[in-house]
Amino acid sequence: MKKVELKVKELCSGYGRKQILFDVSMHVKAGEIVAIIGPNGAGKSTLLRNICGDLLPWSGKVEFSGIELTGKNPAECLRHGVVYSPQGNRVFHNLTVTENLRVGGYALSRIKFTERSNSVLEAFPGLINRRAQKAGLLSGGEQQMLALARVLIADPKMLLLDEPSLGLAPSILDNLFERVSLIARERNIAILLVEQKVNRTLQLADRVVALRFGRIMHCGEATALLRDRETLSRIFV
Numbered sequence: 054m055k056k057v058e059l060k061v062k063e064l065c066s067g068y069g070r071k072q073i074l075f076d077v078s079m080h081v082k083a084g085e086i087v088a089i090i091g092p093n094g095a096g097k098s099t100l101l102r103n104i105c106g107d108l109l110p111w112s113g114k115v116e117f118s119g120i121e122l123t124g125k126n127p128a129e130c131l132r133h134g135v136v137y138s139p140q141g142n143r144v145f146h147n148l149t150v151t152e153n154l155r156v157g158g159y160a161l162s163r164i165k166f167t168e169r170s171n172s173v174l175e176a177f178p179g180l181i182n183r184r185a186q187k188a189g190l191l192s193g194g195e196q197q198m199l200a201l202a203r204v205l206i207a208d209p210k211m212l213l214l215d216e217p218s219l220g221l222a223p224s225i226l227d228n229l230f231e232r233v234s235l236i237a238r239e240r241n242i243a244i245l246l247v248e249q250k251v252n253r254t255l256q257l258a259d260r261v262v263a264l265r266f267g268r269i270m271h272c273g274e275a276t277a278l279l280r281d282r283e284t285l286s287r288i289f290v
Contacts, residue, residue, distance in 0.1 A: 058083045058243040059104070059135075059211055064113035066103050072111070073099045074267045081211070084241040086234065088258035088275060090251055092289050095264040097247040098140065101213045104245070105137035106130040117211060134210030140219055140247075143200035146189030150180055150199055153188050157203035166206070173205045176232060176239075194225035201232060211243045212236070218250050226250065230257045251289075255279040263288045 059081040067073040073096045081087045089097045102108035104115050106127045115122040122130050127137065144153050151170070158166045174181050177198045183191070188199055197217055204212060214233070218226045234257060237244045248254040255261060258275040270288055271278065278285055 056083050057081075058118055059245070060114070060116040061100075061104065062114040062116070064100070064103060064115065065111045066099060066108060066113075067111065068099075072267065074103070076113070077264070077267075077269055078113075079262050079269070079272065081243045081245055083210070083243050084237055085260070086237050086244045086246060086258045088254045088261045089245065089247045089264060090254065090261060090288065091264035091270070096267040097264055098215055099267075100264070101137060101215055101245065101247060104130075105135055105213055107137065131207060131209075134208075135213065136204045136207055136209035136211065137213040138200060138204050138215060138217065140216040144188040144191075144196045144203070147187060149185050149187055150191075151184045153199055153203050154206050157206035161206070169206050169208065173202050176205070176235060177202050192225075193220055194222070194228065197221060197225075197229055198232065201229075201236070205236065205240075209242060211245070213245050215247045216249060217246075218248060218253075226253065233257065251285070252279065 057080050061077060061079045064074055064077040065072065077100060089100060091097055103110050106122065106125045106129060110123060117133055117135055120133055154170050155166065158169055161169060179195060180199060180202060188196060191199065217229060221229060233244065236242055246258065255275040255278055261275040261278050262269060263271040265288060271284055
């Protein structure tokens with residue numbers, strides 16, 4: 054049985070006086086992919102930001118591997134193995150592939166960085182011979198791969214991915230999701246994935262948590278929800 058890595062308990066949060074999340078509880082196990090789905094404004098990205106320390110919860114708890122993360126900042130969460138990859142532009146266009154990776158491994162010694170970058174790039178063979186190339190010259194799919202490689206440099210135990218498919222063509226998306234699946238299984242990393250490509254995401258994930266108006270509307274096996282079109286429709290109506 055896989056060890057439970059992340060536990061979120063009765064989390065409430067928001068911005069200013071506006072509450073976004075209401076008593077959200079969930080968990081993610083090592084090597085497991087859990088998808089967070091829901092309509093725009095449901096609180097998906099807010100949940101990730103609370104977990105990684107980018108946003109302070111109003112109440113509730115966030116625990117990872119038995120350590121309470123509630124109230125810790127992103128740097129402290131990173132030291133405990135929790136890495137957040139936000140949506141949008143994720144690479145530094147004027148830096149080379151190696152320099153982008155170095156940003157993710159800023160705390161590593163030169164020898165350790167070389168070891169980690171060689172290991173990480175095994176999962177992204179398209180980048181191996183492009184280490185000296187500026188990231189801005191890579192395709193959109195290659196930039197997304199580089200973004201994933203950069204967060205893996207820190208040797209995370211938990212990845213929080215916020216819409217990694219943003220702006221990608223379907224063929225590139227398939228490759229990206231295949232890499233995400235390999236990362237979870239082969240490296241035993243817990244992955245919490247926020248995505249708008251619902252059908253494709255449910256095919257990838259082990260379990261799903263659906264948010265609506267900041268509350269959990271549904272949770273269960275991803276493939277079961279994929280077959281339950283009535284429940285899936287209610288989530289987004």
